[in-house]
Amino acid sequence: MREQHTKQGKLYLQRYWPLYAMMALPLAYFIVFKYLPMFGNVLAFRRYRPGMGPWGTEWVGLRYFQRFFQDPAFWSAFRNTLFLSLLNLVINFPIPIAFAILLNEVRNLHYKKLVQTVSYMPRFVSTVVVIAIISDLLSPSTGVLNHFFADLSGKDPVYYMNEPGYFRRIYVLLDTWQYTGWTAIIYLAAITAIPQELYEAATIDGAGHWQQIWYVTIPEILPTIMIMLIMNVGRLLSLGFEKVLLMYTPANSGVSDILDTLVYRTGLANQNYSYATAMGLFTGVIGIMLVASSNALSRKLTGDSIY
């Protein structure tokens, strides 16, 4: 019996070894570059000493966790992360849906195509470029937009990129600009899949344009909307780190210091590796809990889930 089994195994390998051989290198890559750092998180419980390897030297238990739990900078970053994320969600979740629905109503196909193509463009622009452009436009000395606002209000130019009061607004608006067109792709695809008969029936029933949107389009794409919403909730703790880092100034740090930037500064700028790893691990664990629970919720509500 066993002999037959190994013989079968041999035959299996003889036949399919090329497939396993193809996998070998990428799998090794995954283990080294994705899973080793994952286990590297053990550093959160161990003390790091320079030159003694990435795993740390001695076990210190929850010392670093206790320390950041009492650190006001951590809780400030935690609040800032949640605040910015929620604001971003409330504003930038509905906009792409509205954009997709309205774009779909455009009757001239060339015009529709043009708007669609151009609306993707900002997504391909580097965050560095986005921040460079907005800093120029809002510059208190030469910024055209700044001068425009100053003329409008009759007040002196404001240094918007440095003012804590404007940080969140600018961040969210830049996200609107950069990702509306891109995110709309998914809703557009869902809208395209709606059977045309539904609209014909609605027209016969006397539904106007807005009523068709309200009673046909939106209910039909609701499952897509739900899935996207749940995915977004799962990603609440992961903001556009690079963008925040580029917008960060000492003056606006009270609102712009998020978890990722705090980890970056603590770890890489100040080389408190273990402490920063502990904060990163905590964020990561909350993140995966958010994903898992929103996914479970999605499965329960819509019968569809992301994994």
Next chain:
Amino acid sequence: MKTYKTRSTVAYYLFIDILMGIVLVMCLTPFLYIIATSLSSPEAIINGKVFIIPRGLNTQAYRQIFSYPNFFHAYGNTIFYTVFGTMIALCMTTLFAYPLSKTWLKGNKLVMKLVIFSMFFSGGLIPNYLLISSLHLTNTRWAILLPFCINQFNLILLINFFKSIPSDIEEAAIIDGLGYGGILLRIVLPLSGAGLATIALYTAVFFWNDWFNSLIYLKSTQFPVMLFLRNIVNGTTMLGGEGGSADKGALSLSIKSAVILVSTLPIIMIYPFVQRFFVKGVMVGSVKG
């Protein structure tokens, strides 16, 4: 099918068209502004006259950056990372995606689970950084090329693409005596242009636009153009040079715009050609994981 009948219908479509026109303008204005400032005279910029139409047309900013060796160097670095990074990524992603598209293969499920788990939980910044430095990759170009060579979303996209290729084509090839390597090279890849183009675009955009990884892993001679630009923006690198000090700020502004334009144009020129592929790709990548 539908016809313009009533006044309210006309108003409705006019409203939609105008709204979309506004979106169009909003998307394009920042680029027009960059083009305008890169071509304007320092005086016009200082006086806040330049918005989307160049004033005092001149090409001084472009002549400046093209005489600037550091800019060329950074641009060359970006091209290097983009070309080789994308090539490595395409090879590695294909090698992984093809066996993983065979759902019947023993071990497939386990490997897929490893892949998907790593999408939701990652090592985080510090463990990744320490890994790269303990592998002695810091200050080498491999620090950029290797760690990002397989993106899980791209991988799943390609797996789903391979799955959609009818299996009887492959079965026929096996009967004809072709091995799996041959099938991949001669049958599957030639049919996968759309999938490969999509992930090539995503990967190329990633490498082209990256600055953060270069900042933490590389030394300044290896910096790509986006990091070069970031250093201009935050004042680490000074530009402008000769001329009166009042001029200097404005000239550096148009130089900055010229750098932005020259470093953004290639990516913006390419994506419309790949658009029909990636629209499909986004669907696959973000709804079904």
